[in-house]
Amino acid sequence: MPIKPKSPSKLEKAMATKLMHAVQYDSYGGGPAGLKHAEVPIPAPKKGELLVKLEAVSINPYDWKIQNGVRPFYPHKFPHTPGTDVAGEVIEVGQGVNSFKAGDKIVTLHSHATGGGLAEFSVAKESMTVTRPPEVSAAEAAGLPVAGGTALQALIVAGVKLDGTGKQKNILIIAASGGVGHYAVQLARLGNAHVTATCGARNIEFVKSLGADEVLDYKTPDGEALRSPSGRKYDAVVNCATTLTIPWSTYKPNLSEKAKVIDLSPGGITFFTFALHKITFSKKQLMPMIASPKKEELEYLVKLVKDGKLKTVIDSNHPLSKAEDGWGKSIDGHATGKIIVES
Numbered sequence: 146m147p148i149k150p151k152s153p154s155k156l157e158k159a160m161a162t163k164l165m166h167a168v169q170y171d172s173y174g175g176g177p178a179g180l181k182h183a184e185v186p187i188p189a190p191k192k193g194e195l196l197v198k199l200e201a202v203s204i205n206p207y208d209w210k211i212q213n214g215v216r217p218f219y220p221h222k223f224p225h226t227p228g229t230d231v232a233g234e235v236i237e238v239g240q241g242v243n244s245f246k247a248g249d250k251i252v253t254l255h256s257h258a259t260g261g262g263l264a265e266f267s268v269a270k271e272s273m274t275v276t277r278p279p280e281v282s283a284a285e286a287a288g289l290p291v292a293g294g295t296a297l298q299a300l301i302v303a304g305v306k307l308d309g310t311g312k313q314k315n316i317l318i319i320a321a322s323g324g325v326g327h328y329a330v331q332l333a334r335l336g337n338a339h340v341t342a343t344c345g346a347r348n349i350e351f352v353k354s355l356g357a358d359e360v361l362d363y364k365t366p367d368g369e370a371l372r373s374p375s376g377r378k379y380d381a382v383v384n385c386a387t388t389l390t391i392p393w394s395t396y397k398p399n400l401s402e403k404a405k406v407i408d409l410s411p412g413g414i415t416f417f418t419f420a421l422h423k424i425t426f427s428k429k430q431l432m433p434m435i436a437s438p439k440k441e442e443l444e445y446l447v448k449l450v451k452d453g454k455l456k457t458v459i460d461s462n463h464p465l466s467k468a469e470d471g472w473g474k475s476i477d478g479h480a481t482g483k484i485i486v487e488s
């Protein structure tokens with residue numbers, strides 16, 4: 146009688162699969178303590194995808210907001226490996242990928258639904274991946290996709306022409322020292338705007354060094370009232386603060402006739418005010434904004450960094466084995482620039 150081959154045990158199967166280090170969570174909430182270090186299979190790139198070896202990934206507030214549950218949308222399933230903004234090296238390309246090959250240095254944006262960036266390897270879409278030139282470090286590039294892309298789109302909505310050809314606008318950037326804010330100040334200056342910015346007292350000199358013309362400490366009466374030291378009215382405001390609800394009555398006296406206030410962390414009050422402004426044909430408008438990053442905009446940002454026109458300021462660097470430290474720092478809400486996790 147022939148001997149029936151023994152089916153492989155779980156351990157044998159795991160040994161046959163190549164494993165990698167990943168940082169995951171398997172339930173809602175828990176903050177940094179909810180992150181677990183796991184050995185999981187290296188993903189395989191499908192059609193139109195690339196397998197990327199991690200060099201650097203930045204942490205965005207949206208990462209831990211998703212951990213808290215953006216229900217019913219995210220996360221789609223547990224365990225979830227968070228992280229969207231990845232710089233690294235292409236290891237393998239899937240079917241139909243023409244613009245990249247193994248060995249290329251890239252920066253990419255994973256979707257919030259899949260995440261995957263806080264791991265030694267992740268799978269990127271060719272359609273959201275751009276080449277990273279040698280002049281741009283992995284950490285500098287990893288800061289760009291969400292924070293830089295959002296700052297850029299907010300300024301476009303604000304009516305700033307990034308090539309500096311438009312009429313000069315007065316722009317207020319609220320929370321100018323954080324990830325989005327520090328890019329927004331630099332991009333607004335590139336667009337020839339007069340920039341007023343708010344930040345904490347310890348960051349005033351930093352925000353001036355980014356190019357802001359006037360800086361307000363948000364804890365002073367003028368800072369709280371958003372009053373421009375030179376008495377200017379703002380043509381647009383970009384609110385980059387994470388948990389700050391500013392009443393319309395505070396914005397209104399500081400605005401020019403057709404000003405737009407762009408709220409990047411909109412809550413119910415923003416949506417209500419936005420609707421009210423629409424139905425009353427208000428010239429001054431409060432607008433909720435959810436950015437939808439584009440490949441060509443990421444390309445543009447990478448080029449600005451390469452040309453020395455934009456910089457990514459690194460708040461802190463954390464090894465993947467200590468990713469929870471960077472996660473906790475982001476939750477604390479006082480980053481100066483970008484929080485980076487490196488392989």
Ligand SMILES: NC(=O)c1ccc[n+]([C@@H]2O[C@H](COP(=O)([O-])OP(=O)(O)OC[C@H]3O[C@@H](n4cnc5c(N)ncnc54)[C@H](OP(=O)(O)O)[C@@H]3O)[C@@H](O)[C@H]2O)c1
Nearest residue numbers: 206295320322323324325345363387409410434435436479
């Ligand atoms: N809508 C979208 O598409 C979109 C995209 C990206 C990000 N976001 C959201 O935008 C927000 C900011 O993101 P981020 O990456 O820039 O966060 P971040 O890097 O954590 O920056 C937060 C900054 O806010 C400052 N801050 C806190 N309270 C402030 C106040 N009252 N006035 C002025 N500054 C204040 C902090 O400065 P101090 O240390 O001085 O307190 C810190 O620099 C988050 O809520 C994020 O989810 C939205």
